[in-house]
Amino acid sequence: MNSAERFLQDFHQRRPGTTPPAFAGLRLGQRGCSYDMLAATLNPSRAEPRVLDLGCGDGFLLDLLARHHPSAQLIGVDMSATELQAAHVRLAGRGRLLEERAQSLSLASASIDAVLSHLALMLMGDLDQVLQEIHRVLVPGGQLSAVVGREFLLGELGQHYLQVFRAAARRDHLAFLPLVDPRAQSEDGWRHLLSRHFTALDFEALDLPWTPTFEELWNSLGDTYDLDRLTPANRARMKQELHDATRHLQRADGTLPTGWGLLLIQARAG
Template structure:
């Protein structure tokens, strides 16, 4: 199997088991202005009527987009299980939801005014091919707006969880490690410019926003433990990680049992020339 094929096989298998994992973990997170990362992204394409969601998962972002009436919506994802959940959303009954790869979009040239992607672009390999496909299906002047993960804010539970996870993975046999996913250039403004510029996009507008996920401990654990890296870990390793996590955040847990937790998102927007 090629590297790309094994990455995509991993993603498909993971989402067969956890088809709504991202929306469940991060949908309730909120920025300082109270909006979720999904709503922030939705607002970035407020004026666009034909919108494609790349790596749409279970369709939460598309549901926000559907609140504007008259919009033509489409989504593409590798995971048939996540798409099955998206198809169950009444607001998406008219949306074109296709199983497929962002590297070979099943849509005609000039089909969309905007393309959005929430926590998915950063997982995609052959990223130049994705950029050229997005440019093909967008109309001239169309917008690409993406949210990519930016790591921990610091001084809260997610930072401590990531440190524990790093140690756990180092001690874990290779058979329980996930393949390297995506292209790290999608995680920086300079990297994205390098990818998107040759496909015909303007320089990337880049904004970093903290997203608060503070909640009762069990809810914070559910969010942080939804990362792909935990998928292949065996039960005993998971139990040890969970125990270590709760010990690690004890000193920051409030008397009501709330644990401070936050992560950063990068919001990248570029326009097709």
């Protein structure tokens, strides 16, 4: 386990369930939120499909799948015991939960029909090994669907955020923490990662609009990995700097135009 993975495990042990509140309310027309769009890719060929949610967190996606596919055999894997405790409460026995790493799954080979993952796959260390494990547990022709990050805070607001965060990181002398494999930051990189084991690769860029007030923006950012690493005093200073830098973007109703850039990936096990 490297430093990035240790940080992620610690973060989610301390702060379970941070992702669904940030993304469940951001909708792309009638397609719904990113969880809805990911769940909609599941097209089972069996009456009782075996579905794995990799990096399941507090079970939000598993709950959605259970409601849409009540006959599915659901399995959730996460390395955070605290997240899995929350998932256990949410699912109330409608799925099997495993505390383990995606790099070394306990599941039998060719035992899963579909693997889904929401904003977790790009954060996993040794992605080549993770994808090899996904391929191993999938049946031939089995489905992989994942929503991954593409762009953090769209538009001009995102540019201002990066500037003020980098200044804050320098003040706290934050060490570089490689949370995301560089190959997982572009479609071409994902093609390279997936092409060894998967076919029928499909990519769709998703821009989810978001118009928060500044306080709503800051409260949401408080649940991100970036701000978690800052000292309280530095975080307070960054809040003021970001407020000043984005004041000119505020609309008459006090909201700010931005959004989240995601990528929906679909593939089949070769």
